[in-house]
Amino acid sequence: MTLSTRILLVIAICLLPIIALQGAFSWSQWSQRKAQLDTVAIRQAELLGGTISGIAEGARILLGAAAEYRQVRIFGADCNARLSALRQYALGYAFIALVDETGRVRCASDPALLGLAEPPAWAEEARAARNFTAGRFTRLPQVPGGVLPFFLPAVGPGDAHPTVLVAALDLDWLARSLSGLKRSSAALLTNGVLTIADANGVILARDQRHEEFVGARFPPAALTLLGETRPGTLRIRSIDGTNRLVGFVPPTAASHNLAAVVGFAEAELMADVERSLLQSALMVASVALVVFLMTRLVARRFIEAPTRALLAVAHRWGQGELAARAPERDRRSEFGKIAAAWNAMAAQLQRREEELRHHADALEARVEERTRELMRTNDRLSTEIEERRQAEAALLQAQKVQAVGQLAGGIAHDFNNVLQAVLGGTSLIRRRAEDPSAIRRLTDMVEEAARRGEAVTRRLLAFSRREELRAVPLDLGRLLADLRDVLAATLGGRIRVVAEAAPGLPPVLADRSQFETVLLNLATNARDAMPDGGTLTLRAAAAVIGPEGGANGLAAGDYVHLLVEDTGEGMDQATLAHATEPFFTTKPLGQGTGLGLAMANSFAQGSRGALAIESEVGRGTRVSLWLPVTRAETAVERVEMAAAAGGPSPVRAGHRPRVLLVDDEPLVRRLLAGELADAGYEVVEAADGALALGQLSRGESFQLLVTDLAMPGIDGVSLIKEAQERHPGLPAILVTGYAGDAANLAVGAVVGGPFALMRKPVSGARLLDQMAALLPGTRLPARVG
Template sequence: MIDPFQFLPSGGVTGAEIRKREWSSTSLGLPGTWSPALKGTLAQMLACPTAMFLAWGPDLLCFFNDAYRPILGYRGDTALGRPFREVWASIWDEIGPLVATTLAGEGTTVTDMPLDLSRDGRPERGWWSFTYSPAFDEDGRIAGLFCVTAETTARVVGEAALRESEDHYRHTVELNPQVPWTCDPEGNVTSFSNRWLTLTGQGPREPYGSGWIKAVHPEDIPSTVTVFTACLASGDTVDVDYRLRMGSTGEYRWMRARAQPRRDGTGAIVSWYGVVEDIHDRKLAERDLRELNAHLERRIEEALAQRKLWADVFEITDALVCALDPEFRLLALNRAYADEFEAIYGIRPQVGDDLIGLLSHAPDQQAQARAVWSRALTDDAFTLVEEFGDPDRKRPYYELAFTPLRDADGRRIGAFQYATDVTQRLRDLEQLAKAEEALRQAQKMEAVGQLTGGVAHDFNNLLTIIRSSMDLLRKPDLPEERRRRYMDAVSDTVDRAAKLTGQLLAFARRQSLMPETFDVGARIASTADMLSSVTGARIRVVVEVPTATCHVFADPTQFDTALINMAVNARDAMDGEGTLTLRLECRRSLPEIRGHAGTRGPFVAVSVIDQGTGIPPATLPHIFEPFFTTKGIGKGTGLGLSQVIGFAKQSGGDVDVASVPGRETAFTLYLPQADAPAAEAPDTQTAASDGRALRILVVEDNLDVGRTCTQILEELGHSTVWARNGEEALSEIERDPDRFDAVFSDVVMPGMGGIAMAHRIRAMLPDLPIILTSGYSDVMAREGTHGFDLVRKPYSAAQVAEAFRAVPGRSETGPR
């Protein structure tokens, strides 16, 4: 059997209903008799996702696709095959003329047509856009109409709401006593409230760009333009007062213009938003107050002459106002002063009262008042803060401003006081200071705890190696090869302990630096040659150094250590593979780093850039803390970056960090740039004295260190005299100034320190070589070595020998 609906596309709710519908009773008859034009149009419409309907035949029977079904609402179950007029009887008055026009052969397009629908049985207002087109049969005759439709209710309602909101905003702006305005980044005005035109009388287009300035008082234009231009360049908030000409009267009123920038995602200014506020009355009040102060002395004289109070002057302020003559009698006072005085002391003062006498029941307050007013009656104007009232109770604080009072001839006739209660302000500041101190103490204790734990852990590890090695060395049958190995372990561990101490001192900025002027580029190049042994073969080290030399004045050894510490961190971040870049830039300014203000410099910037995993934002604030490390146990002490920042700060610089997680990290060390050193002539006066036996004064307060030091020197062939402190050493020198060839002294000692002693000896014997030694000295950390040679503790016999190698004997004969 042939399917009469084979022309319909498969699927779809409406297609299924067409198949089930009984069509024999309609004017169209059985589907097998339908015209090809009807079948083709139906097939296209049902396959289209856009909402459409078709009215066909003499009765304009209604067909539609699935997309049109929601528009029908409750009509959807009965609309198929019914006359179009019956389906939309509720709005036929609106669409009937469109149907007639279309059936006459003229297509119609309507946009946002309002229709009162009833899709769920209730009246409903909606808006629609649709196109009616004639539908032709195969002979070209109009057989019906075809419509493509879309509901635009949501858009129409939204646009209406937007217009309402804009209209509401416009009326709100126009009713605002302030004048909102905007301008572009160059300062050209782009919008303003109509209130500006009402105030100034300018034309609608006149204020745009810089036209608004024409309404400003000519005397105020230079200062206004200066402030506005400076803020546009810096991005600071605009805040400027100027006088504006009123269009209705031609008079000028004082205005205050304020504006703030709006920035895009990159921080660039895209526009400025501002307001103009009428402050004319406030300006007049301020002027009146200035005039009041200027004429106050004259008013006092008039009050004395007329014996009347200045109620009209004093009662306009909440401040406590009074005036006294040289005998401490009240010339005038306002109600606020009388009320507060009575509240504090229980006595209400009046004009003519002896103010000091009123306080006879409170001797402390009486003495305080006498001292203050005695100064006010003799000195020029001054301001101070005082506490008043019963010492056993909570007392208010007042800021007191005193001004001399003079008569018309300039003679001093008393003093004027203007007092303001500042109790709450001072208490707020006190609470803030306490909170800040508590926070600083908590941070300090946290840092001390972390530092103590880290130092204890690392030094206990080192002491374990030393102690176990020494125990093994006591074994009588220990082979020589093992003995040497344990001795080497002890020596290496001492070096590591000294390095750890140096890193701690560098972090605390207490390391005794030995600065000198050196070429940074050459130092970086030489350090880069040895970095391969630190970073490994899979890391390529790239050096970017300018052709021009640049120098710094710093400790070169500490500089090398800082560079290596940053390189080791970079190596670990790259997991041993990638490119490590060492970059040098000269004559740079020091940027703002971690909230510290920058400076123009010049500075040398040494950057260590890796291609590693980057630093998470949460970790970044802690990377310079001592013993903070993200590495596994045994893979880092957490002191490397502490040494870097300590060295940088102690050398007058800083360290900045920029990191992109997952891509790269750049550490930049800033050091003050120095001038190149002047060429020095070769020193032909110093003669090496290898093998010469010297007479050395050893100054050391620690008994164990003193015994070790004298033993080392005597093993080297020198003779020694041991003084336990600086005073004893000076006595040895003064007893026989020619007795010694050199002095070897500790720096930190009780009583006279090593540096002070060395200066005393140098004043007596300028040619006597003095060599200092210290593991730590606060003076040397702050002020350097004062020109003396330094051997750092812990020292070895070889280091001591090297220090005295170039010391000549001062005399071949003489008392030993």
């Protein structure tokens, strides 16, 4: 911000109180005028209300005079004549009539009212009158402009029948009377609009445009005055479309249920005040503008010009022209003193620059010499780095070759065992085809072998972190108790298995199948470390990690500490340092893959926990696993629904759902089609996504789509999306042997209908269970999975 701008800002701040005072004064005048207008509007409405009360009192006197005639009260022969005589002296009234308790007009000043087939509406209203009051707006054939009836019960001592006298005020006459009031009464302002309405807000008379609005109801904004009990004001848009300030007297018993309203065009009444306020504002603005202009001229002459001169010489100094000097016109002023100080500073800087230039020349020579030395040293380092890179590449290649060899040996051993069991089992099945019990036993053995192959694949996927972890709350105490017998039978009689869990152990959040696999791998390693037998201890207890954190990067929080301890041979420090590395194993070639501890470490990290190993040669090994505690109150167990052997078919009798089965592998497709056909489904096969879409395009009806994920051309995810766009709500099952991002994102990509994701290998029973869950109307027996 420039100095002259700062001065203008100071002047503006000084003028602010004056402007604020002028604004406050203007606001005060404007508010006072508003309050005065409110008071005037209420007074005008009260004056109009008094006039209306006088008219109502005149109606009371008129009806009271009629009630004095006994012939009128008892329906005498001259009743009509009496009322007609009174009507001649009552200007402004359309008729005077007498109504009996049935609503029938017994006598009237107008003969046309006698002998009506049905009682008129005003006569029915008169029957309900219990004292003198005004009625509602009423239109009559003989009075097109409408009337306002007044009612007075006429019951005296000895009268035979209760009757009600009615005097109908002509509303056209009332409107003319309102116009005359403004001309004859100085108390009512001529620029106001006078309006009279009944208790329902129906306009009875106006001094302006009466014929146009008589019988119309107030606009919604004005209806609020009907519920008021005291006079007041409203600012509304009137029924004629003009914004008005309205003073009103509400319809109450005191005003005979009639409302008096006076409206003013507020803009006209405020015009003189607003004009005066605008003139004052323009005057203040003119004075402020003159002050600003004069201040600006003075600032440019005595502030901006010296400032620009100082800035110009400073800019030249910044470009290296230290010989430049600032003008010193008036040494007595502040700018003159600043210029003299800047010139003295420039002279000192000029001397310093000459000294620095001399030192820079000497320094540049030294830098050139050092640079030559650094270049020679850098050449030597580059040579050494290249030699080291080549050595590291050779070492990495050797490690890769070793890892591939270890993986091939261990995995080949495991899969050869699986293939041996599968091939042997199928050979025996072929030779014993006539023996159902033998075939059942052999198929169980083949299925068990396939499950072992699936377990090997899962260990590889878990190690590489390509398989999703389906975390659920687990009760480790109950899980260890269930696994104890399984481990005791698996590890052999020479291994004693002890499982201990602290009481009240909180649940942890982890993948159950992965957790069981980790425990089985750790138990297998412990068995191999105890060839002569020993004790395997599984111990679980609660642990709390403080804010400082724990070992292996554990965050602060509540954990369950699981200890797997054996009494075996143990490991030395060199072996312990590589124990969790992938493919590292001390077992003979072909007896291990080196993935057990690596998978356990990967599982712990994936579950937001940690793994630690302690071992000593001859004193056994202790593996510690920390898993975070979940806040779930109870552990959730997954219950699978499956069809038991020989149980009821998932397909209802008389109904065979059609299934479109898509898989590019013929053997897999034929086996799954056979499973589904045996279960009672009608199966249509397709070798790829294009053929499947062709089936759907021909208009064939399918109740379920089962498809593989990876196929040439159209993959399974795209096929399901396209099928559900053509057939909304079509259930689909995606079966895949992969565990990459495509399978993980499949659930989010397929959103058009019921959907399930299943991992290969998948048994026919599991596939049938999932199909039954997606198809409505199927029934399955339950079993715990």
